[in-house]
Amino acid sequence: MRIVVExxxxxxxxxxxxxxxxxxxxxxxxxGSYVEPNEEGQWFTDLAPVGGPRLGPFLKRTDALAAEVKWLEESWLFANSG
Structure with missing residues (x-):
């Protein structure tokens, strides 16, 4: 877990x-996001709640969740600190 102290x-x-x-x-x-499947069983990560993109498709939910955390840490967590 990565924590930012402002x-x-x-x-x-x-x-x-x-x-x-x-x-x-x-x-x-x-x-911060929604991870949901489409009708074909592919997984997408929708980062709209924090102004981010829609990522995917992913074959596995775990891959979509990993992409979610990676994007949030790289593009949201530290970008909005300080």
Whole structure:
């Protein structure tokens, strides 16, 4: 889990249950994306909730989830810090 501590003391991360985030303060969780299949069983990651692209198709849901986390960490998490 990668965590960004902002200058004002806020903390941002891509949610994971690796640690109890409530130990760091009040937790506010918002959706960053949707991972859904299409009619053919292909998986897509829609990052519109954070202004991102639609990724895919992927043959496996796990691949779509991995692409979701990669994009959020590379293009959203650190890009919006500080």
């Amino acid at each position: 200058p004002g003391g806020g903390i941002r991360c891509v949610y994971d249950e690796a640690i109890d985030l409530s130990l760091l303060g009040k937790v506010q969780i918002s959706r």
